[in-house]
Each structure stands twice: as C-alpha cells, then as structure tokens.
Amino acid sequence: MTNYTKTTIGKENRIELHEKLSLTGAEISLNELPAGANVPFVHSHKENEEIYGILSGNGKAIIDGEEISLSTGDWLKIAPTAKRQFFASDISGITYICIQVKENSLEHFTAE
Numbered sequence: 394m395t396n397y398t399k400t401t402i403g404k405e406n407r408i409e410l411h412e413k414l415s416l417t418g419a420e421i422s423l424n425e426l427p428a429g430a431n432v433p434f435v436h437s438h439k440e441n442e443e444i445y446g447i448l449s450g451n452g453k454a455i456i457d458g459e460e461i462s463l464s465t466g467d468w469l470k471i472a473p474t475a476k477r478q479f480f481a482s483d484i485s486g487i488t489y490i491c492i493q494v495k496e497n498s499l500e501h502f503t504a505e
Contacts, residue, residue, distance in 0.1 A: 398414045398415055400413040400414055402423065405425075406424070406425045406426075407422060407423070407424050407425070408422060408423040408424075409421075409422050410422065410423065418494070419492060419493060419494045420441070420491075420492075420493040420494075421490065421491070421492050421493070422490070422491045423448075423488070423489075423490055424479075424488070424489050424490070424491060425486060425487070425488045425489075426452065426479065426480070426481035426486055426487050426488075427481060427486045428481055428482065428483060428484060428485055428486050429481060429482075429483050430480075430481050430486070431478065431479060431480040431481065432478055432479045432480075434478070435455075435476050435477065435478045436476070436477060436478075437473065437474050437475060437476050437477065438473040438474070438493070439473060440473055440495050440496060441473055441493045441494060441495055441496065442470060442471060442472055442473055442493070442494060442495075442496040443470070443471045443477075443491055443492065443493050444468065444469070444470050444471075444491070444492040444493075444494075445463075445468065445469045445470075445471070445479075445489050445490070445491050445492075446467075446468050446489060446490045446492075447463050447464060447465055447466065447467045447468070447469075447487065447488075447489050448465070448488045448489055448490060449465050449487070449488045450464075450465065450481065450482070450485045450486050450487035450488055451463065451464045451465075451481075451482040451484070451485050451487060452479060452480050452481045452482050452487035453479075453480050453482070454469065454471075454477055454478070454479050454480070455477070455478050455480070456471060456475050456476070456477045457475050457476055457477075458476075463479075463487065463489075472496070473496050
C-alpha cells in the first residue's frame, strides 16, 4: 500500500479533488466559470470555512451582500455562515481553487 494518491486533471469546468484523491481532511475543488457565467446559487456552511485562490481571470464574489472584486493572485477566506456567490466578469472567465476545511481545526503549524 502506498502513502500517497496521484491524479491528473483534465479540462473539466469543475473537479472535486476530495473524490479523485480520497481526501479525508479537506474538500478541494478546481472551478472554471466562462465569461458572464456565475455559480447559480448562494450558499453557506455549518462548520467549514472556505479558502478561494484565483488562478486566472477576473470576477467578483458577493459575500453577505458586499461585492468583492477578484483577479488573478487574489486569495479569500470566508467564514462558514457567510452567504456567498461567485461570478466571472463579462469580459473574461475565472478559474479558481476552493479549499474547504473545518473552522478552527488547525491546532498547530507543521513548521516551527
């Protein structure tokens, strides 16, 4: 038995890495919205905070009614109960990673 899992990602619009890698401590997805598209629902969580990293493109997030501009290189942490929705700009698409972990579960850092 190996102590790792490897996968290769294709060109899907949404990839759930927790399924492809059998993750047990986090949910990770890679997402791509074409120009003018949006996530078609507003959502929040009970326990998990989300970390979003913008890999390419531009767009915006609406979090608890506040509009936040997003562009390549931006990172965003959102508390579990915040209501959120994501949009690509009308001019370009947006590609982002979403990492979901239980809030306040990090007890210490691995590097000292």
